[in-house]
Amino acid sequence: MPWQIHSDGSAVPNPGRMGLGAVWTAPDGTRHTLSQVAPGTGCNNEAEVRALMAALQALQLQGADDLRLHCDNSVVVEQISNPSAKPIARLATLFDEARALFNTFHQATLVWIPQHRNAEADALARAALGMTAPRTFKIAKKRR
Template structure:
């Protein structure tokens, strides 16, 4: 499809295909037949080089840590350079301008300010998938400087849709915890998960109680944590990632994928 849609580029340039699959051997086997023969003939007119694709997970995580660390240092430097005179005066202290009679202008600074409002806000979209093929979860993490991370999880254990949703949420929270962020807003399309965390629904199932306890334990590490339920149409990308993770097709995509041997609530 790429060769057909981008034919002018394929004809004008040498195309380097990065893949972890033996495409060259498959297309040039002597016993190739059917559609593979058609594709091999069609692609033979182009100058295509097949190169091994290196592992990208470590590089993505390294970039993730570097971007967050730089931003955190810049925040600390800004705080350190803030003049002391700009800080709020302590209770009972008044400047000369405040005590002059007849002055109506209020130049006092509130004694209490909300520092969390200046903290960077991280957002994560999560979705879980449970079907006959397998079990998985997907999440989209957005943060500082338009940073976006696509993350997929494939489970080595059986999980219901709600359990998969909780696993996705826990994985997203754990990623943000590593950045030392203080504000997190999570979006999910599961009515049960969102309402249980918001205490609209009561968790009665033993497994749901454990998952809810795990989420609250992780949420306590933030100054501001919120879970919002959104329609599935607004969570399409995370939903697709979860289905791909459940089917195992994410090995063909340039996204981070993790394999969980056991659930997050197991000891």
């Protein structure tokens, strides 16, 4: 069974300070979280890839080798998963580093998910910057 990872990054303002968030579950069900400020400033895409890299580095230390990563940023998923993706000049080196780190794992899959399915990682990224996101809940109305 693979480790399940959700990562997210936030830049405030964009570009600005970067918060990194990730939550992962080990095959035995143990949950771990990461919430930290990245050094320097950057854009949302940079924050997203740095969050993914921080999670991958932590998972390496835990001896993980079979991963299923979830990310709500389609640019990050495309750049990491598709070696023939057109590089983004300003972030090319960072994406190269992330891709190399990603490829050190025996089995790793990176999938795009919609933003609403990544709420916990997003909250951790925002919390690193001292932000708390208001929680909104949809209440289904009964039809008569």
